[in-house]
Amino acid sequence: MLALLALAPSVAPATDNVPWKRIASFDFAAETPASSQPSDVLATALSLIGRQPRTERNLARASVLLTELAQRSDTPEFAAAAAYHLARLAQMSAPGADALAVADQFVAAYRRWPGTFHGQLSLLRAAPIQGYLITDDTVARTQIDALAATAQSFTDRGVKRNLLATLAEIYYRRGWSAARAQQLTEAAVALGFDHRILAANLLAASATRAAAAGDLHAAVTHADEFLRRYPDDVRGYELRQLRAEWAASQP
Amino acid sequence: MMPLKIRWSLIGVLLALAAYAAAALWVARRTSARTESVTTLRVSHWLLETGYREAFAEIGRAWEQKQAKAGRAVRFEQIVVPTRVYAAWMRTNLVGGTAPDLVYVKRENGATDELMARYFEPIDSEASAPNPYNAGTPLADASWRNTFIDGLAVTGTSPGLADIYAIPTSATSIRLYFNPRLLEQITGLSTPPRDWTEFLAVCEEIARWREQGQHRVVPIAGSRVNATLLFNLAVGGLAQSSARQIDRRGDLGTGPAELLVAAQHGDWKLADYTLALRAVQELGRYMQPGFLQMQREDATMLFGQQQAVMIVAGSWTANSLHAELPFTPGVAELPLPSPSDPQWGGGVRGAATDNAGLMFEGFALPRAGKQRELALDFLRFLSSQEVYARYAELSGCLPVVKGVTANDRMRPFQLRRDGFRPGVPLNQVGEATRRLWDQNLQDLLPPSGSVDRFTQLLAAHLPATLAQDLDRWRRSIRTSVELQDFLLEARHQLSAAGEIDLSRRDTLLDSQAAAESAYYASFFAPTSHP
Numbered sequence: 001m002l003a004l005l006a007l008a009p010s011v012a013p014a015t016d017n018v019p020w021k022r023i024a025s026f027d028f029a030a031e032t033p034a035s036s037q038p039s040d041v042l043a044t045a046l047s048l049i050g051r052q053p054r055t056e057r058n059l060a061r062a063s064v065l066l067t068e069l070a071q072r073s074d075t076p077e078f079a080a081a082a083a084y085h086l087a088r089l090a091q092m093s094a095p096g097a098d099a100l101a102v103a104d105q106f107v108a109a110y111r112r113w114p115g116t117f118h119g120q121l122s123l124l125r126a127a128p129i130q131g132y133l134i135t136d137d138t139v140a141r142t143q144i145d146a147l148a149a150t151a152q153s154f155t156d157r158g159v160k161r162n163l164l165a166t167l168a169e170i171y172y173r174r175g176w177s178a179a180r181a182q183q184l185t186e187a188a189v190a191l192g193f194d195h196r197i198l199a200a201n202l203l204a205a206s207a208t209r210a211a212a213a214g215d216l217h218a219a220v221t222h223a224d225e226f227l228r229r230y231p232d233d234v235r236g237y238e239l240r241q242l243r244a245e246w247a248a249s250q251p
Numbered sequence: 252m253m254p255l256k257i258r259w260s261l262i263g264v265l266l267a268l269a270a271y272a273a274a275a276l277w278v279a280r281r282t283s284a285r286t287e288s289v290t291t292l293r294v295s296h297w298l299l300e301t302g303y304r305e306a307f308a309e310i311g312r313a314w315e316q317k318q319a320k321a322g323r324a325v326r327f328e329q330i331v332v333p334t335r336v337y338a339a340w341m342r343t344n345l346v347g348g349t350a351p352d353l354v355y356v357k358r359e360n361g362a363t364d365e366l367m368a369r370y371f372e373p374i375d376s377e378a379s380a381p382n383p384y385n386a387g388t389p390l391a392d393a394s395w396r397n398t399f400i401d402g403l404a405v406t407g408t409s410p411g412l413a414d415i416y417a418i419p420t421s422a423t424s425i426r427l428y429f430n431p432r433l434l435e436q437i438t439g440l441s442t443p444p445r446d447w448t449e450f451l452a453v454c455e456e457i458a459r460w461r462e463q464g465q466h467r468v469v470p471i472a473g474s475r476v477n478a479t480l481l482f483n484l485a486v487g488g489l490a491q492s493s494a495r496q497i498d499r500r501g502d503l504g505t506g507p508a509e510l511l512v513a514a515q516h517g518d519w520k521l522a523d524y525t526l527a528l529r530a531v532q533e534l535g536r537y538m539q540p541g542f543l544q545m546q547r548e549d550a551t552m553l554f555g556q557q558q559a560v561m562i563v564a565g566s567w568t569a570n571s572l573h574a575e576l577p578f579t580p581g582v583a584e585l586p587l588p589s590p591s592d593p594q595w596g597g598g599v600r601g602a603a604t605d606n607a608g609l610m611f612e613g614f615a616l617p618r619a620g621k622q623r624e625l626a627l628d629f630l631r632f633l634s635s636q637e638v639y640a641r642y643a644e645l646s647g648c649l650p651v652v653k654g655v656t657a658n659d660r661m662r663p664f665q666l667r668r669d670g671f672r673p674g675v676p677l678n679q680v681g682e683a684t685r686r687l688w689d690q691n692l693q694d695l696l697p698p699s700g701s702v703d704r705f706t707q708l709l710a711a712h713l714p715a716t717l718a719q720d721l722d723r724w725r726r727s728i729r730t731s732v733e734l735q736d737f738l739l740e741a742r743h744q745l746s747a748a749g750e751i752d753l754s755r756r757d758t759l760l761d762s763q764a765a766a767e768s769a770y771y772a773s774f775f776a777p778t779s780h781p
Contacts, residue, residue, distance in 0.1 A: 017748050024741035025618065026369045026734070039744060050737050081740070088736055099771075117743060124764060128771035158757035162764035173499055173772055194754045195413055195761035196404035201502040208501035232400055234604050235503040237669045 019043035026050065038078035041069050045085065063089060080113035084122050091125070103129040110150075120159040123147060127163055131170035144170055148184065157191055164188035165202055168209070178213035185209050186218075200230045204239060216246045288324055292625050294614070295330040296355035297337045298420075298646075302570035304331060306645035313641075314632045325625065334360065345370040350617040352626040356417055357612040364411035364734055371615045373414035375755060377627060378403060384635030389654060398634065399651050405609045406651060411731045412738065413762035414755065417613030418630045421567070421648030424605045424664045425480050428554065428572065428580040429561045433468065437560065443581060447588035447595055454537040457560050471534065472559035473542030474550035481563040481585070482531045483676040484603075488587040489527040490674025492598040493519065499777070503672065508769065510675045511721040514713075516776040521709055526597050527674065528695060528702050535696035543692065551575060566664040570647035573660065582663035604670035609651075677709075681720025687712055721773065728770045735763040 020043060022030050028050035035041070048062035066089070069082035087105040094102050106126035113119035127147050134140035148167050154160035168184035171177050185206045193199035207222035223243035227236055294311075298304065311327030318325040330351055332340050338361025344350040345366070356362035356371070378396040385391050385398060396403040396415065406419035429443050434453070437460050444450035454470035461468055471481065494505045497513035513519035539545075539553060554562040555576050563585065564572060572580065587603060588595035614633075616626055632638055639652040649664050650657055657665055678688040687709070695705035742756040 017745055017750055020741045020744045020748075021750075023737050024368075024745065026365060026737065028737075042740070043744075046737055046740060085736075085740070092733065121760075125767070128768045132771040132775040158753070158760045162760060166764060166768045169500055169768060169772070172501060173775065173777060175777065193761050194758040195765075196402060197408075198761045198765055200404075201500070201504060201765075204504070205500055205502040208503065212501065232668065234668060234672070237604060238503055238671050 019047070023047065023050070028052070038069060038072065038075045041065055042078055042081055042085075045069070045082070049085075049089065059089065076113055077116050077118070080109060080116040080118035080122075083109040083112065084118040084125075087122065087125070099129045100133055103133075114153075115155065117156050117159065120154050120156050120163075123150065124159050124163045124166065127166045127170070131167070131174070137174070137176075140174070141176055144176075148180075158194075161188045161191035161193060164191070165198075168205075172205075172209055172212070178209055179215070182206065182209040182213045182215060182218065186222075200226065200233055200235075203229065204235055207239065208242070211242070211246055216250045219243075219246045220250070289326045290324065290622065290625065291326040291328050292353070292622060292629055293328045293330060293351035294353040294355075294629070295332060295341070295351045296614075297332055297334040297360070298355070298567075299331060299333065300568055300571045301574045302646040303648070304329060306642050306648075309645055310633055310638060310642050311629075313638065314629055317632065318628075327629070337361070342366065345617060345619070348619045350619060352617070352620045352622045353614045353629065354617055355613065356615045357610070358410070362409075362611070362615075364409060364731055367409045367416050367615070368412055368734070368738065370617055370619070371416050372618050372620075372623070373412070373416055373755075374418075374616060374627070375415045376752075378407070378415045382631045382635055384631050384638065388636045390636050393653075395631065395634070398636070398653055400653055401609055401651075406611060406613060408611065410611060411735060411762065411766075413758040417611060417615045418634055419609075419613035419651045420633075420642070421646070422609050422651050422666055423649060424566045424666055425484055425563060425585075426566070426582050426664055427561055427563050427585045428582055430554070430557060430559075430578060431581045432578065433557055433560045434581075437466075437468070443583040444586055446586045446592075448592065450586045451533060453560075454534075458537060467558055469539045469553070469559045470537035470561060472550040472554040472562040473538030474545035474547050475543055476547040477550045477563050478535075478538060478542055479678065480565065481534060483679065484563065484585045484673075485530045485534060486524070486527040486676040487673025488585070488599065488603045489530050489595065490524050490598045491600045491603060491671050493523040493674045494672045495600070496523070497675075499772070505672060505675065507675055507680045507720075508724055508773075510680055511717055511724055512773045514717045515721055515773070518777070521706065521713060523598060524674070524677070525702070525706065526595060528705060530595065532695050532697070532700060532702055532705075535700070540698075543696070554580075566649050566661065569661060569664065573647075584663075584667065598674065600671040602667065602670035603673045604668055605666040609666075677713075680717065681723055683716035683719040683723070684713065687716045725770060725773060728766050732763055732767050732770070735759060735766075739763060 019040060022028075023043060023046055028047045030047070045062040045065040048058040048065070051058055063086065066082040066086045070079050070086060072079050084106075087102055087109060090105060091099060091102045103126040106122040109122040110119045110126070127144070130143045130147070131140065134143065144167060147163070151160060151163045151167065154163065164184050165188040168181045168188060171184065172181035185202060189202050189206055193202060203222060203226045207219045207226060210216070210222055211219035220243055223239050223246070226233070226239055230236065294307070296303075307329050311329070315325055315327055341350070341354060341356075341361055345354075350370070356367070379394050381392060382390070382395040382398060385393070390398045396407065399406060399419065403415050403419075407415045407417045409416045427443065431441070434443070435441050438453050438456050440453065444453045457468065457470040460466065473481075497509045497519050498505045499509065499513070510519055539559070542550070550559075550562055551572065553559045557578070588599050590596045590599045590601060592599070614630055616623065620626055633642060634652055636652060636654055639650070640655045642648070643650045643655055644658050647658065647661055649661055649666065678685045691705065691708055694700045694708055695702065739756065739759050742751060742759060745751045746753045746756045
């Protein structure tokens with residue numbers, strides 16, 4: 001790794017998060033710090049991946065840096081981040097069904113670093129791959145049931161709510177269990193979403209999935225909550241019509 | 252002695268040089284004087300329709316005066332660039348570091364996620380604080396973002412980056428204009444048709460009137476642009492039921508992506524659009540011959556010369572239309588069939604909502620801008636309730652600031668929320684399907700087109716174009732997710748270092764997780780409906 005870093009122009013180690021600020025504005029061309037600090041190594045690897053035109057050489061260099069970082073035991077957060085981005089690199093070249101092997105990489109990253117942001121993020125990435133690309137219903141259901149059980153222990157609120165939402169949609173789309181879809185959607189909504197449109201989407205889905213599960217009382221409650229929180233939403237009228245149907249059909 | 256001809260040429264050249272020198276000197280002196288004492292805020296946009304430039308000019312002057320009272324000499328300058336070249340112009344100036352202090356952006360006009368993240372500054376933290384120019388109004392305590400009707404969730408937020416980048420200036424809707432005098436003269440009606448059947452009957456009556464040689468007038472003025480607006484309204488309205496059928500998430504939100512995925516797995520059927528296609532053919536009968544080859548200006552002229560009773564146009568052209576017309580037009584919604592209409596109501600659930608009235612579009616702050624605070628100050632001033640009310644009045648826009656109502660002329664354009672989501676028009680599904688639609692539409696339209704022939708053509712070619720568009724959609728999602736990965740990591744590290752709020756990481760994570768889930772879901776072929 002040191003040899004690789006020596007190829008980079010010599011710049012003092014970053015102390016003010018400049019590399020991350022550059023990456024945040026998609027500036028991948030800037031010189032990267034010649035430092036063995038895990039944050040700098042990770043930033044260097046991501047800059048190499050993002051640099052245009054994308055070259056095999058840059059991707060290979062990034063891969064080496066990430067592999068070495070993933071093996072470091074002194075900084076589990078960065079080791080997990082490196083393993084996560086290695087799996088993402090593999091995912092780039094496996095857009096379709098080939099992604100199932102990548103899902104195993106994500107699951108392995110989670111198992112090794114379950115308490116980290118990137119470990120939990122890895123499982124979020126594995127969920128839609130396994131949920132939609134595994135064609136055998138029984139196998140897929142077993143995997144997704146396991147992910148749903150694991151999600152309960154997640155400590156990162158942002159990752160947890162998104163995993164719950166993703167899993168809920170899988171149960172609903174695959175027609176496995178509207179009740180489970182409703183339960184997981186409600187759990188995701190309860191955690192609160194920062195993205196306003198997605199928060200509204202999920203609340204609307206809570207209502208229709210509850211109705212699909214036959215829980216009309218919950219469907220009405222969620223519809224009321226949606227109409228209260230998003231009075232100007234374009235879906236309000238349709239949801240009011242559905243709410244009236246659900247309310248009229250309640251035992 | 253110099254020949255006379257040469258002498259005159261020399262004098263001409265000398266005069267031209269003198270004029271150029273004088274002009275250069277004048278510009279230099281003006282520029283020098285300006286840069287010495289006055290700070291100029293440059294703002295670019297493409298809003299060439301009547302009213303917008305005038306409105307910005309007046310608001311700009313008011314802002315200059317406000318600044319002067321605070322002891323700051325500032326000058327407001329608009330740079331108006333035609334839509335056709337705006338995207339290239341914007342990118343060139345952003346890359347070259349010569350962009351104005353505020354740039355009007357729109358996703359469809361070049362403001363991609365990559366461009367926004369690279370060259371513009373997110374304004375989430377500024378949007379979370381109240382707008383001081385709202386002091387003394389009901390919006391005084393509201394965060395700036397919550398002074399907009401959608402909380403900037405759609406209008407201000409870059410979809411792929413999940414950050415607030417833009418301050419919007421207006422919403423949009425599409426309506427039917429009519430000539431009240433002509434309508435009454437020909438049909439005896441003093442109000443526009445209220446339902447679809449009556450609308451078709453009115454069109455038929457006008458067409459017959461023309462055939463009887465009474466007057467050279469067509470029911471509807473058409474052009475490629477205006478006809479597309481009309482057809483999309485009709486298709487959206489008459490294919491509402493399909494929107495419900497392709498909603499696989501159950502969140503009542505459907506768009507082109509849902510149609511593409513549903514079509515791929517056999518959950519969307521062309522047969523559900525048969526009535527909508529029949530409606531398009533019917534409407535085609537009532538526009539002037541060759542309308543698909545006409546420009547918008549041609550249709551406007553036809554309507555203005557009172558040779559057409561109706562025209563369909565967007566809210567953004569309302570002021571221009573009013574300025575160009577020698578009469579005061581009436582404005583109404585395009586009437587739709589009722590669900591109980593035995594002939595036309597098969598796919599209709601009720602009134603249709605103005606689905607696309609809000610979109611990511613507005614003024615954004617370039618990172619390289621040297622007058623960040625001044626630019627933000629202008630945006631706060633422009634979007635404050637009282638000033639924006641004046642802007643809405645002058646520009647004739649559909650307001651996006653809470654508590655500001657549309658002026659009388661724009662009231663009929665107000666976004667309709669009490670309706671069902673429209674079906675997805677086929678020409679909005681993707682580029683390949685749009686081309687298929689546009690290039691073969693004449694096979695549906697009179698005089699020689701037929702619904703059966705057009706349906707057969709679509710049945711033969713749609714699977715391929717929809718597959719192409721699905722591929723393109725998947726590629727765009729992958730590109731977007733890959734870009735978001737860099738941002739997500741950067742925001743994770745920056746939030747861990749206390750440089751930014753964790754919510755900025757998590758908003759992006761929400762957006763990315765939803766996109767990635769949709770991407771993989773597109774490969775799943777459901778065997779039964781949930």
